Each structure stands twice: as C-alpha cells, then as structure tokens.
Amino acid sequence: MRSRGNPRPARGADPVRGGAMASRGFRHRRIGAFASAALFLLSCSREPPRITDADVVVAKVNGAPVTLQELKAEIASIQGLSPSAVSKGTAPEVSQALRRLVERSMVLQEGVRQGISVTESELEEEVKRYRSDFPPGGLEKTLLQQGIGMDEWRSRMRQSLLYRKSAEAVAGRLAEVTEEEVRRAWRERPRRTSPPEQILVRQLMFDTEESALRVRERILAGDSPDKAVLKGSGEGPAPAIADLGYLSREDLPRELSGELFALPAGGASRVVRRDKSVSIFLVEGRRESREESFEEAAPQIREELLRAKREEGFRGWMEGEMARADVKIQEAILAELTEGKR
Structure with a gap:
C-alpha cells in the first residue's frame, strides 16, 4: 500500500524549483505592492504646478497667444508703474493695453511672413545703448527693483526690436515720395533762412x-x-x-x-x-542770412513727407488687418483685471 502523506510530485516536476518560483512570485507581488504604495504617497505629496501670469492666455490673435503677463506689463506702461506693482487697471486702461498688444501681435506676424529677424549683434547694440544711460550696475539694480530678470528683459528687448523692424518694413513698402511732391511742398512752405544771421x-x-x-x-x-x-x-x-x-x-x-x-x-x-x-x-x-535753396531744403522736406506717408499708410494697413483678424478674448479674465468689476 502507498503510504499517506504528501503526494508524490508528478513525473517531470521539480519540487525545489517549483517552491523557489512560488517564493519568487510572492516577492514580486510584495515588491509591486510596495512600489504602488510609494508612488501613491509620492503623488499625494507632490504639489500641483504653480500657474503664473505667463501661463494665462487672455486673448488669441490669429492663433497667437497674448498672455496676462504681457497685458499687465502694458497696463503698467500706461500707468507709469513697474509691472510688479500692477494688479488691476481701469476699463479704458485695460482696453487700450489689449488693443496695443493685438496690434503688436499683427505687426510681428507680418514680420514673420516677411522673414524679418533680430540678430545677436543688433540685440547687443541695443543693450549697450540702454546700459550707457546707467552707471555701472545701475541697469541690473533698476530691473531688480521692478521685479524683472535680465533674461526676461533681454527677451522683451528682442521683441521690441523685432516689432520696430517689422513696423518699418510694413510702412516702408506703403510710402513713396516723388520729386514733384518735394518741389510742391518747397513752394508752399514759408522760406527759411540758412544759415541764420x-x-x-x-x-x-x-x-x-x-x-x-x-x-x-x-x-x-x-x-x-x-x-x-x-x-x-x-x-x-x-x-x-x-x-x-x-x-x-x-x-x-x-x-x-x-x-x-x-x-x-x-x-x-x-x-x-x-x-x-x-x-x-x-x-x-x-x-548775413540768406534764403534756403531748394537743394538745401529738399532732403528735410522729403523726409517729412515720407514720414507722414508712412504713418498714414501704416494706419490704413492696421485698420485693414484689424478688420480681417481672428481675435478671441477671454472676457472673464479681463473683467477680473478691471477695477470696479467682480
């Protein structure tokens, strides 16, 4: 008779290896449980990412975002304050600031279409020009007082240069002054003496x-x-x-x-x-003084006429772009930013 007890393992089975596999399977389950618990605790302790004004989009212009940070900086410019000191603005200030940013965005988009860019040498020259208005270390101190980092300021400077170059490109192709226009302006203007007595x-x-x-x-x-x-x-x-x-x-x-x-x-x-x-x-x-000749007056007259034509042409271009632009505004955010509104 076969003795009672543990049954014999099936043919081909390895009782030692089978026990080891069972034990290893248990360890895998136990390690997996510990890892899940650790991940759960880690996810509970991690704080949600902080949302800054630079992350909040208040408007989109043809798909290009306008951020709350940019809007507050523009309101600060209107109020004559540093951006860190601005939390709200009056309804006219908010409206004016937003319009400026929308127009700026359209000019920058046109600059991209025309392939306009700002080189590092152009940026460094502009930075150097600004530094010349301050004593050593004065620019950094001023930016620190306004709560603006140097990298952020350089980025704003690059955008300002890009806007200027783009606006000049837009206005430049819209204006032309003929020789006859210069002569007519010279005949109509009061005679100037050159040089004075x-x-x-x-x-x-x-x-x-x-x-x-x-x-x-x-x-x-x-x-x-x-x-x-x-x-x-x-x-x-x-x-x-x-x-x-x-x-x-x-x-x-x-x-x-x-x-x-x-x-x-x-x-x-x-x-x-x-x-x-x-x-x-x-x-x-x-x-003795004498009357200024046409040849002497012509360069200044041409520049004055060209400046006026560029300004007129730029305004006309902007009005047309504003009429065609796809502008989406987050009215709720603007309402929170406007004084006197809840």
Whole structure:
C-alpha cells in the first residue's frame, strides 16, 4: 500500500524549483505592492504646478497667444508703474493695453511672413545703448527693483526690436515720395533762412571795470583791439581773451544778443558785469542770412513727407488687418483685471 502523506510530485516536476518560483512570485507581488504604495504617497505629496501670469492666455490673435503677463506689463506702461506693482487697471486702461498688444501681435506676424529677424549683434547694440544711460550696475539694480530678470528683459528687448523692424518694413513698402511732391511742398512752405544771421565775437575779460573802460575808449577812438589792450591796460594785468566764433542770436544771452547784433563789424559793447567778471564783447565780423535753396531744403522736406506717408499708410494697413483678424478674448479674465468689476 502507498503510504499517506504528501503526494508524490508528478513525473517531470521539480519540487525545489517549483517552491523557489512560488517564493519568487510572492516577492514580486510584495515588491509591486510596495512600489504602488510609494508612488501613491509620492503623488499625494507632490504639489500641483504653480500657474503664473505667463501661463494665462487672455486673448488669441490669429492663433497667437497674448498672455496676462504681457497685458499687465502694458497696463503698467500706461500707468507709469513697474509691472510688479500692477494688479488691476481701469476699463479704458485695460482696453487700450489689449488693443496695443493685438496690434503688436499683427505687426510681428507680418514680420514673420516677411522673414524679418533680430540678430545677436543688433540685440547687443541695443543693450549697450540702454546700459550707457546707467552707471555701472545701475541697469541690473533698476530691473531688480521692478521685479524683472535680465533674461526676461533681454527677451522683451528682442521683441521690441523685432516689432520696430517689422513696423518699418510694413510702412516702408506703403510710402513713396516723388520729386514733384518735394518741389510742391518747397513752394508752399514759408522760406527759411540758412544759415541764420551770425556775428564773429571776441570777449575781453578784465580784473577791474576801470581797465575795461580805458580799453573800450581807445577802441571807440579808432585803435585796434590789440593796440587798445596794450595801451589801456597800463601797468595792470592784460585781459584774458576768448574767441567765441560765429554766434547766432539764439547762442547769446538775451540781454546781449540785441546789443551785439546792432553793432557794426569792429564795434565794441558796453562794459558788462556778469558772475563777478568784467567784460567787453567785440564784433569782428558778420555773416548775413540768406534764403534756403531748394537743394538745401529738399532732403528735410522729403523726409517729412515720407514720414507722414508712412504713418498714414501704416494706419490704413492696421485698420485693414484689424478688420480681417481672428481675435478671441477671454472676457472673464479681463473683467477680473478691471477695477470696479467682480
């Protein structure tokens, strides 16, 4: 008889290997349970990603997003504040800021169509120009106070340059000025004098009023300025002499211009006391004004006409683009941003 107990394993079975496999299967299940629990705990402890103003889209212009960060920065520009200080704006401010951003987006989109870009050298030149208005480290300090990082500021600078180049490209192809238009404008404009009337002035500066009066008397008596200075100074110090060159009425103090321009060439002014100094001004030559010729006036006239035509053409282009643009606005976000609205 077969003894009772554990049944014999089936033919071909390996009891040791079978137990090991069972044990390993248990370990796999146990490790899997631990991993699931760890992942669950990790997912519970992880905070949701923080949404910033740069992530919030307030409008789309032909599919291109306009962010809340951009809108707040534009409102700050209108209010004359730093972007970090702005949380809301009046209804007109919000409306004006959004319109600016929509128009800017359309100009930038046109720039992309025309293949316009900003090179690194152009960006660096613009950054250098801005830095020149600040002492060393002053730009970084100002940006820090406004809550703007250097990378963000450079990005804004690049966008500003790109907008400028794109706008110039749009306006440039819409404007042309002919020679006849320039001549007609020249005939219709008041005649200008070029250059304005000028006098050649020399200033004699004395230690005392008595020395100045003696020299002036000798000049009025017919002595040359050099001879008058030599005789009139006596044993005292010679006056300091400054050649001021050709000056217009606008270059001189108001109290002197009328007197000096009334003098003939070779004339001497009265003795003038200014800032603890005593002076005589000599008029040594004169340049009369004359009418500006067409050749002299043409470059400025052409530029003025071209600027006006570009502005008019750009406005017309923008009106047409605004009429055709697909603009979608998140009104609820704008309402929250507007003062006095809930």
